[in-house]
Amino acid sequence: MRLAARNPFQPILKTRASRAIEAQVRALIAGGQVQPGDRLPSERILAQALGVGRSTLREAIRILEVVGLLDVRPGEGTFVAAQAPLRGPGSEPRP
Numbered sequence: 001m002r003l004a005a006r007n008p009f010q011p012i013l014k015t016r017a018s019r020a021i022e023a024q025v026r027a028l029i030a031g032g033q034v035q036p037g038d039r040l041p042s043e044r045i046l047a048q049a050l051g052v053g054r055s056t057l058r059e060a061i062r063i064l065e066v067v068g069l070l071d072v073r074p075g076e077g078t079f080v081a082a083q084a085p086l087r088g089p090g091s092e093p094r095p
Helices: 017-030 043-050 054-066
Strands: 070-073 077-080
Touching (some): 017 054, 054 070
Antiparallel strands (some): 070 077
């Protein structure tokens, strides 16, 4: 049987780096490693630590801000929201 006829391959799903960052921050909040009111490291430091560009990091931060997990304060930094919900648009359902 020819390989093309039975096609055993599945498409590779691409994950956006910003979604991986978002998942990591959600896990840190859910796990209690960062608490409401905690200030995150600067964009430069976070981007270096995560191995991504600052624009990718900014995209993840915007998503997390929109769902209410982060509070971005210009000139002050990025903070875990005081009432950080663990669920929101785009979050995984909890068991």
